[in-house]
Amino acid sequence: MKEINKSTQSIWAGERDQLAFGATQVPVVHSVSFGYDDMDEWYKVATGQKDGHIYGRNTNPTVQAFEDKIRILEGAEAATSFSTGMAAISNTLATFLFPGDRVVSIKDTYGGTNKIFTEFLPKQQVEVVLCETGDHEAIEKEVAKGCKVLYLESPTNPTVKITDIARMAKAGKDAGALVIVDNTFATPINQQPLDLGADLVIHSATKFLGGHADALGGAVCGSKDLVEKIYHYREINGATLDPMAAYLLLRGMKTLKLRIDKQCENALTIAKYLKSVDVVESVFYPGLEDHPNHDIAKQQMSNYGGMLSFAVKGGVDTVRHLLPKLQYANKAANLGSVETVVGPSRTTSHVECTPEERAAMGIPEGLIRYSAGIEDVDDLINDLEQAFQSLPKHLFANS
Ligand SMILES: *Cc1c(COP(=O)(O)O)cnc(C)c1O
Numbered sequence: 001m002k003e004i005n006k007s008t009q010s011i012w013a014g015e016r017d018q019l020a021f022g023a024t025q026v027p028v029v030h031s032v033s034f035g036y037d038d039m040d041e042w043y044k045v046a047t048g049q050k051d052g053h054i055y056g057r058n059t060n061p062t063v064q065a066f067e068d069k070i071r072i073l074e075g076a077e078a079a080t081s082f083s084t085g086m087a088a089i090s091n092t093l094a095t096f097l098f099p100g101d102r103v104v105s106i107k108d109t110y111g112g113t114n115k116i117f118t119e120f121l122p123k124q125q126v127e128v129v130l131c132e133t134g135d136h137e138a139i140e141k142e143v144a145k146g147c148k149v150l151y152l153e154s155p156t157n158p159t160v161k162i163t164d165i166a167r168m169a170k171a172g173k174d175a176g177a178l179v180i181v182d183n184t185f186a187t188p189i190n191q192q193p194l195d196l197g198a199d200l201v202i203h204s205a206t207k208f209l210g211g212h213a214d215a216l217g218g219a220v221c222g223s224k225d226l227v228e229k230i231y232h233y234r235e236i237n238g239a240t241l242d243p244m245a246a247y248l249l250l251r252g253m254k255t256l257k258l259r260i261d262k263q264c265e266n267a268l269t270i271a272k273y274l275k276s277v278d279v280v281e282s283v284f285y286p287g288l289e290d291h292p293n294h295d296i297a298k299q300q301m302s303n304y305g306g307m308l309s310f311a312v313k314g315g316v317d318t319v320r321h322l323l324p325k326l327q328y329a330n331k332a333a334n335l336g337s338v339e340t341v342v343g344p345s346r347t348t349s350h351v352e353c354t355p356e357e358r359a360a361m362g363i364p365e366g367l368i369r370y371s372a373g374i375e376d377v378d379d380l381i382n383d384l385e386q387a388f389q390s391l392p393k394h395l396f397a398n399s
Contacts, residue, residue, distance in 0.1 A: 018062065033054070060243050067080060073256070074221040078227035082239050089110075095233040102129065150175075151182075156185070181196075186301055210249040211252040261303070281366070285308040309369045309370060325387035
């Protein structure tokens with residue numbers, strides 16, 4: 001049969017196996033345990049010889065539907081889920097990294113991920129090397145010296161830098177490293193890292209997958225062999241996805257393709273508009289032809305995503321005046337939701353970092369992260385326009 005398209009997969013994948021009583025929707029199974037009158041059957045399920053559920057920390061039917069949906073969308077053999085995106089990242093790294101191991105990554109990973117690399121892994125005697133994001137030669141050089149894990153994120157948060165995943169995956173493979181990609185910003189609609197050669201794909205499902213900012217969750221997809229190891233770490237350590245959250249994520253994912261297409265369209269239109277605004281110093285969006293790695297993005301992504309960022313003249317003072325004026329944007333730390341969300345990077349993705357650390361990462365203090373929602377783009381642009389018009393001119397007179 002012809003391969004099923006993403007829009008159809010978003011709706012149907014993973015659901016049928018979990019339906020009960022003729023229901024057309026996956027039930028929220030709020031049972032902590034699953035009982036058996038037949039001791040032999042119980043034993044078989046408990047020892048993995050038969051499909052079924054035993055205890056909610058391990059598996060649950062609603063959670064399994066979520067895992068199947070993301071697994072199919074990513075084109076993976078297996079998937080497991082987590083209570084949050086950070087749990088997916090920390091549990092995956094903890095599954096494979098031990099004292100004496102070496103991990104290579106980039107400077108611009110998500111703020112929480114960066115903290116794992118700079119604060120927690122070094123305490124476990126894991127050597128961490130963070131390369132300049134987008135400096136492919138530097139990454140190749142470090143990987144060739146030998147490493148257990150090559151960890152990537154593309155596009156990055158918040159300056160939407162792009163890394164050539166296929167090229168880096170090859171470097172990783174050549175060095176015998178496990179290649180892990182955080183695909184939260186692109187989603188499987190726009191980018192499929194496993195097809196590009198990665199071993200594992202990680203998601204914060206909290207963002208675009210759920211898409212409604214009402215549930216936390218995470219996922220990891222890859223080969224059965226690798227995912228089983230990560231699942232084992234998670235089932236024992238306990239960062240399990242809650243069934244109600246799994247249901248909300250599943251429900252959100254039905255419209256994934258529709259939402260992502262609209263968010264990409266809105267983001268590109270807004271990025272182009274922002275380039276025409278005087279107060280705006282710079283605009284970061286991989287869909288803009290002047291983005292330093294636009295060509296790589298064009299090659300490995302089917303569209304450029306709903307995330308962009310821009311720096312304003314006058315820095316933090318301008319941000320302080322501008323953002324409260326926006327009527328159709330939540331001023332909040334999340335992203336990827338149906339409503340537009342804005343926030344300064346210094347209070348959102350990189351709040352854990354010092355101003356010096358942010359500067360070293362190329363994040364101006366006046367940078368605004370903009371997660372385009374699915375509103376009418378004319379309304380979003382009018383909203384931005386009136387906010388820019390309202391700025392007191394003295395703020396950026398000298399800049
Ligand atoms: C939000 C985010 C995470 C962490 O996810 P949580 O669900 O908040 O724990 C990881 N990576 C990226 C790229 C993110 O945007």
